[in-house]
Amino acid sequence: MFSIRSTALAAGLALAVNVSLAPSVCAHADPGKTKVAILIFDSVEVIDYSGPLEVLSDANFDVFTVAATKDPVTTSAGDAVKLIPKYTFNDAPQADLIVIPGGGFEAAKDSATVAWIKRASEQATHVMSVCNGAFSLANTGLLDGLKATTTAGNINRFRQTFPRIKVAPEERVVDNGKILATAGLSAGIDGALHMVDVMKGEGAGQSVANLIEYDWRPNGSYVRGAMADRFIPSVIRTLGTLKAGDAVDWNFQGGKNKWETTVWYTTKLSPSDLFAQLKTAYTNAYALVGPWAPNSFRAEAAGALSTNLSFDDREGHHWKGVLAVEPTPGDGQQVAVRFAVNRAG
Numbered sequence: 001m002f003s004i005r006s007t008a009l010a011a012g013l014a015l016a017v018n019v020s021l022a023p024s025v026c027a028h029a030d031p032g033k034t035k036v037a038i039l040i041f042d043s044v045e046v047i048d049y050s051g052p053l054e055v056l057s058d059a060n061f062d063v064f065t066v067a068a069t070k071d072p073v074t075t076s077a078g079d080a081v082k083l084i085p086k087y088t089f090n091d092a093p094q095a096d097l098i099v100i101p102g103g104g105f106e107a108a109k110d111s112a113t114v115a116w117i118k119r120a121s122e123q124a125t126h127v128m129s130v131c132n133g134a135f136s137l138a139n140t141g142l143l144d145g146l147k148a149t150t151t152a153g154n155i156n157r158f159r160q161t162f163p164r165i166k167v168a169p170e171e172r173v174v175d176n177g178k179i180l181a182t183a184g185l186s187a188g189i190d191g192a193l194h195m196v197d198v199m200k201g202e203g204a205g206q207s208v209a210n211l212i213e214y215d216w217r218p219n220g221s222y223v224r225g226a227m228a229d230r231f232i233p234s235v236i237r238t239l240g241t242l243k244a245g246d247a248v249d250w251n252f253q254g255g256k257n258k259w260e261t262t263v264w265y266t267t268k269l270s271p272s273d274l275f276a277q278l279k280t281a282y283t284n285a286y287a288l289v290g291p292w293a294p295n296s297f298r299a300e301a302a303g304a305l306s307t308n309l310s311f312d313d314r315e316g317h318h319w320k321g322v323l324a325v326e327p328t329p330g331d332g333q334q335v336a337v338r339f340a341v342n343r344a345g
Helices: 046-058 112-123 133-138 152-161 187-200 204-211 235-239 271-285
Strands: 003-009 012-018 035-039 062-067 073-075 078-084 097-100 126-129 173-175 179-182 247-254 258-266 298-303 306-312 318-328 331-343
Touching (some): 035 046, 046 187, 097 187, 126 133, 187 204, 235 271, 271 298, 271 318
Parallel strands (some): 035 062, 097 126, 126 179
Antiparallel strands (some): 073 078, 173 179, 258 331, 306 318
16 A cells, blocks of 8 residues: 655645555565556656555555656645656566556657556556547557557547557556457456456456455446546547637537537627637537548538537447537627537337
């Protein structure tokens, strides 16, 4: 397990987390245990590293952290949680399992991080990415020709950036044998439990899941990347005209077979200008690579400020949808942008 030292700061209570495991384990890697190296870096997503760390530690693996230097690492929680790496790229022992979490950093092809992942992976039995850590792993080339997934909001960017990878958005954990990729955030817990089963024997993962009181469903139905909003691009990211602060309210609801997103914006754009920009941006959003089958997308006018959509997804299912801009009565600068999609067959 890891020790926690708390230090009071003027702005509140901050935690300095020393992820150099218990003293009996810290001095040297235990040669009798399965060794797990967890990559950490500034802006590492807390649950991406801590979920697998908890699972793999409780499985009695020898878990340690590795970073570029031994300087304290600031996590995605900012100053609230800082980590002290156990090893650097230069002195880390060879691990049996390499865990590559996501966060506010994706290692470039020519980076020291990718070089370490490649080097450590050569002798490792397994390599596992969590969330957008898949981008760092993909930049090593180790995922080429394999199936993989990443966090739901990055699926289309992942597909476009790495065309040699078979993207599997409807799988929470993708196991290729040596290399495993999980979806976002909490999916790293599922991936780690799966690795416990793989490395210790069937049933071992469930034993750890029971220990941490986690409702593990290896073949469960919830996969965030499989939700129907994968066909609805971010209005702000796609359009660029609107800013995050322009959104005054929102409503998202749906599941695998249907989804409706409504966002109310305050904007100086006229409803007709906004609709024209949205329609162009949406129909071009996945011109080359997207969640629907190539050449299947159709958009037909349904009114001055709405259009009907139809397309097939990559599995051959038929979908219908609508894109509409709805002015708010009595408020000339507030509009609702509504996207709705539903599986038609």
